[in-house]
Amino acid sequence: MKTKVMKSLLAAVMCSATLSACSSSTASSSKSANGSGEVIQVATGQSMAPFCYLDADGNLVGYDIDVLHAIDDYLEDYTFNISGMDFSTCVVSIDSGAADIVSHQLVKSDERKEKYLFPDEYYCLSPMRLVVKKDSSINSLEDMAGKSMNMDPASYEYGLLTAYNESHPGKEITINAVSDQSTADSYNAVATGKVDAALTYQSTFESVVDQIGLADQIKTTDVVLVEDTYQMINPKKPELASKVSEALKSLKDDGTLSKLSEKWFGSDYFKEYSDMISTTTE
Secondary structure: OOOOOOOOOHHHHHHOOOHHHHOHHHOEEOOOOOOOOEEEEEEEOOEEOOOEEEOOOOOEEOHHHHHHHHHHHHOOOEEEEEEEOOHHHHHHHHHHOOOOEEEEEEOOOHHHHHHOEOOOOOOEEEEEEEEEEOOOOOOOOHHHOOOEEEEOOOOHHHHHHHHHHHOOOOOOOEEEEOOOOOHHHHHHHHHOOOOOEEEEEHHHHHHHOOOOOOOOOEEEEEEEEEEEEEEEEOOOOHHHHHHHHHHHHHHHHOOHHHHHHHHHHOOOHHHHHHHHEOOOOO
C-alpha cells in the first residue's frame, strides 16, 4: 500500500476518462441516485482486506469503504461515487483528473505532499510489527540493535527506520536497501536467516504466511511502529480537502471511527495506538 507505483497516463486513457469505466462492477455510492451535491469520484482498492476488497458477492467492502460512506453521509454538498481498482490505477486516475480522492491506506510522505492535498485529520492508524523466527527473542526495535532487515529505500518505512537510527546512536538497526522485494521474499529472508526481521502489518502476515508455508517458522512481535494514514485529494480540490478534514474530525469526536475500527480490526486503534504514531521527523 505504501510502495511507490506509477504507470504512464496511457493507462488512464485505456481505463477511460471516468472511474466507473475503470471498474464499473465495483462502483458504489453512499447516497441514492437522486443524491444532491457535487459528485466526487473516489478511487480505492479492491484486493486489500480488511481495508478495501471485494466480498464473495463482488461487493466493495472494508474499513476504508465504511469510512468513505460515513464521510459522504456527513457532507451534504457532495455525493461520493466509489470505485475499486488496482492501486496503480488509483494513482493514474488522480494524476489524470479522473479521481478526486484516493483512499488506499496512504501515508502523508514528503513526496506525496508536493503533488497532492491531504486532510488535516488521519482516518486510520496502521500498527506495524516485526516478522521474526519462531525462536527469536526479538520483540521491539530496541531488540534490533546490531541486527538486520531488508527495506525498500523508496518506502516511507525506510525513512522511519533511518530516523530511528539517527536518534539511537550506537544501537542502530542494519538496514539493507533492497528494491522490488515481495512480501513473500521478505518473509523468506527471515525464515532462512538472511536477515533478522521484516516489517509487516498483522493482516498482511495472516493472509500470506500460510500461503507460503512458513506458519511454523516465523511469527510477529508486538507493535513497533504506528503509521497514520490519509485520503489523498486532487490538488485542484482544496475545499474538498478541508471539508473531508472537518468530517473526519467529527467522526472521530462522535466515536464513529472507533466503532468502525472495532468492527474491522477487533479493537479501537484510535484509543490504543494514537500515542504511538511514528513520523520521519522523530
